[in-house]
Amino acid sequence: MIELPELPEVETVLRSLKPKVLNRKINRVTVINAKTIKKPDATAFSCCLEGQRIRDINRHGKYLLFKLSSSLVLVVHLRMTGRLIYKDSSVPPDRYTCVIFQLDEGKELHFQDVRKFGTMYLISCDELDSFPPLRILGPDALDPQLTLDLFIKRLEKRHGQVKGVLLNQSFIAGIGNIYANEILWTARIHPERWVDSLQSWEQERLYQAVREVLSTAVKLRGTSLRDYVDGEGNPGEYQHHRKVHGREGKPCPLCGHPIIRIKQAGRSTYYCQFCQN
Numbered sequence: 253m254i255e256l257p258e259l260p261e262v263e264t265v266l267r268s269l270k271p272k273v274l275n276r277k278i279n280r281v282t283v284i285n286a287k288t289i290k291k292p293d294a295t296a297f298s299c300c301l302e303g304q305r306i307r308d309i310n311r312h313g314k315y316l317l318f319k320l321s322s323s324l325v326l327v328v329h330l331r332m333t334g335r336l337i338y339k340d341s342s343v344p345p346d347r348y349t350c351v352i353f354q355l356d357e358g359k360e361l362h363f364q365d366v367r368k369f370g371t372m373y374l375i376s377c378d379e380l381d382s383f384p385p386l387r388i389l390g391p392d393a394l395d396p397q398l399t400l401d402l403f404i405k406r407l408e409k410r411h412g413q414v415k416g417v418l419l420n421q422s423f424i425a426g427i428g429n430i431y432a433n434e435i436l437w438t439a440r441i442h443p444e445r446w447v448d449s450l451q452s453w454e455q456e457r458l459y460q461a462v463r464e465v466l467s468t469a470v471k472l473r474g475t476s477l478r479d480y481v482d483g484e485g486n487p488g489e490y491q492h493h494r495k496v497h498g499r500e501g502k503p504c505p506l507c508g509h510p511i512i513r514i515k516q517a518g519r520s521t522y523y524c525q526f527c528q529n
């Protein structure tokens with residue numbers, strides 16, 4: 253089962269790295285896998301980054317945004333198996349290391365990626381709002397400004413099955429397959445329901461479930477089913493708290509009936525046919 257880092261995992265990477273790399277200087281950048289660097293080319297990428305300091309780290313959906321000293325932003329998407337690991341420069345890179353950021357004080361930040369789908373872009377601050385991958389994103393699913401009213405307004409413009417809408421990053425950003433399944437179980441909404449058919453109390457329950465499931469997963473430092481670890485190499489804990497995802501045939505924690513698995517748009521959906529309608 254391949255699982256992708258979603259909002260809670262990316263937020264955990266951010267929180268584990270921030271205290272370590274904030275205000276640290278990037279002395280040197282070694283690009284081992286040039287395909288990771290999407291903009292500019294690998295040589296320009298390394299040149300521009302050398303001598304920069306990391307002034308802040310933010311997140312929008314599944315994107316990490318490293319703000320640098322001279323109005324540059326390093327945009328990182330982990331995709332399937334990308335990892336950002338902070339380590340001593342005495343520790344040699346592993347065979348999946350794609351980019352090495354040599355920091356001051358004998359430390360390094362390694363971007364490791366088994367499947368090599370992870371991406372990095374170096375852009376200027378002014379480009380942030382118009383940069384195509386970020387421009388299409390809806391508000392971050394945990395953004396305090398995403399109120400119930402705004403959520404419902406956005407939801408009512410959508411069509412199709414509710415699970416597909418949750419996964420659509422232009423609706424709200426950060427939710428992937430694991431948490432979409434958990435959110436729908438928590439909201440007691442059947443994953444094949446059409447969004448247009450949701451009653452107002454169901455819309456509200458969906459909003460509450462988005463917030464509740466994602467905040468709990470952030471507290472538990474994400475889900476580690478296969479590849480995911482935080483910036484210090486530690487796995488998360490949410491996998492022990494899953495209600496439906498990956499639990500086909502196991503009892504629903506609420507009613508005891510077996511969890512069902514179906515395919516929706518090529519992804520596995522897990523739900524309880526008694527609790528979710």
Ligand SMILES: [Zn+2]
Pocket residue numbers: 504505506507508509524525526527528
């Ligand atoms: Zn149930």
